[in-house]
Amino acid sequence: MSRTIAITxxxxxxKTTLAGLIVGGLIRAGATPVLAVDADPNMCLDEVLGVRATQSVGRVREKIRDDAAAGISKRTLLERKIAESLVEAAGFDLIAMGRPEGPGCYCYANNILREVLALMTRQYPFTVIDNEAGLENLSRRIAPAVDLLVLVGDPSRRGIATIRRLYALAREMDVRYGKLAVVVNRVRPASAFRPDLSDLPVDALFTLPEDDDLARWGEEGRSLLEFPGDHPAARRIDAFLKEQLGVAIRGAA
Ligand SMILES: Nc1ncnc2c1ncn2[C@@H]1O[C@H](COP(=O)(O)OP(=O)(O)OP(=O)(O)O)[C@@H](O)[C@H]1O
Ligand SMILES: [Mg+2]
Structure with a gap:
């Protein structure tokens, strides 16, 4: 069975930090290979995973147009281009949407990404999609099916108001998902911040503390796959994956 986790x-x-931590958690659990998808045109997930995405689906689009003019079937081209843009690494593969070249429309890159994901996700037990802020990508249904939709917010009234707005928007745009999790990130360790979202059908409300090591990893642009698996933040992610997806770390109680 293959499952898709979309983070927005x-x-x-x-969001990207969480995506990196989740990919790390899935690798720790041996749920590999993971397909990591950078669906944010401002690509960052590669750095967080310690690899370099040099080709992106957005760039590929231009080439597909040229090659299609030469009479090669679109499916063959797509498969060839996926092979060109896929970054293969230990425990995961990464594919990035990037941004379309020139003044083109992002819908086209989204369309390509949708086709790419339809072809690819079933080959992986887990797909983790890091989206840009908002619901643009998801509303365009880039993923064939989202099993777990994760809405990330900050611990403030405005942050929680944004979560509510995103939820309303997801309903309005008929975004389909199996489970819904809200992650409130960067909660100060001394704070008792826990928003009341009981009026929303949220399957999990999860908090991740503000953490000096995570901040430092970000400052230094280090791969979160090097983040220690026994770090409290990594342990929180393991608990999240176990609760929400039934993914357990081997050997862990
Ligand atoms: N729990 C945390 N504790 C400390 N720092 C954190 C934590 N989570 C994320 N950060 C830091 O916050 C910054 C922003 O994180 P990140 O890039 O993951 O956000 P994002 O939502 O993906 O941003 P964007 O909307 O631009 O895509 C990064 O420098 C990251 O290292
Ligand atoms: Mg990001």
Whole structure:
């Protein structure tokens, strides 16, 4: 069975960090290979995973147009281009959407990404999609099925208001998902912040503390796959994956 986790939410609240931590947690659990998808045109997931995505689906688009003019079937081209842009690494593969070249429309890159994901996700037990802020990508249904939708916000009234707005938007745009989790990130360790979202059908409300090591990893641009698995933040992610997806770390109680 292959399952897809899509992460979205407010800008700058830790979506990419969470995506990196989740990929790390899945690798720790041996749920590999993971397909990591950078669906944010402002590509960052590669750095967080310690690899370099030089080709992106957005760039590939231009080439597909040229080659299609030469009469090669679109499916063959797509498969060839996926092979060109896929970054293969230990425990995961990464594919990035990037941004379309020139003044083109992002819908086209999204369309390509949708086709790419339809072809690819079933080959992986888990797909983790890091989205840009908002619900643009998801509303365009880039993923064939989202099993776990994660909305990330910050611990503030405005952050929680944004979560509510995103939820309303997801309903309005008929975004389909299996489970819904809200992650409130960067909660100060001394704070008792726990928003009341009981009026929303949220399957999990999860908090991740503000953490000096995570901040430092970000400052230094280090791969979160090097983040220690026994670090409290990594342990929180393991608990999250176990609760929400039934993924357990081997050997852990
Ligand atoms: N729990 C945390 N504790 C400390 N720092 C964190 C934590 N989570 C994320 N950060 C830091 O916050 C910054 C923003 O995180 P990140 O890039 O993951 O956010 P984002 O939501 O993906 O942003 P964008 O909307 O631009 O895509 C990074 O420098 C990251 O290292
Ligand atoms: Mg990001």
């Amino acid at each position: 939410g407010k800008g700058g609240t830790g």
